[in-house]
Amino acid sequence: MNPPSATTTTQRPLARLAFHSTATCSAHATGYGKCILATYTDVSKDACKEEFARFAKCLRDAMGRK
Template identity: 85%
Template sequence: MSLSLTTTTKTRPLAHLALHSTATCSAHATVYGKCILATYTDVSKDACKAEFAGFAKCLRDAV
């Protein structure tokens, strides 16, 4: 049994977000992930704020 993309996106918004975010925001996610990886031992407020803002904007634009 296979669901069409339209049915999936209407009934499963998280699946829709995941599909679009991985297809269009992988570069932004990579930059954000590298920042988190580089600073996880010395956590400070807003350490990766710019990277997260870019990733979040990409996600909003993708959906």
């Protein structure tokens, strides 16, 4: 039995992240994206902080990390 390659072990977390960011957390990603779109011409610090925090929490929960 061959040990998993570095590419295989790297792709699994990335694939999981990609899946959760587009499927599991799509509502939060959409909210964050809409906020960015609404404020991109007048960028200010923490303009979308709440939306990003909700999206990040969803990803952490979906990925099993705290």
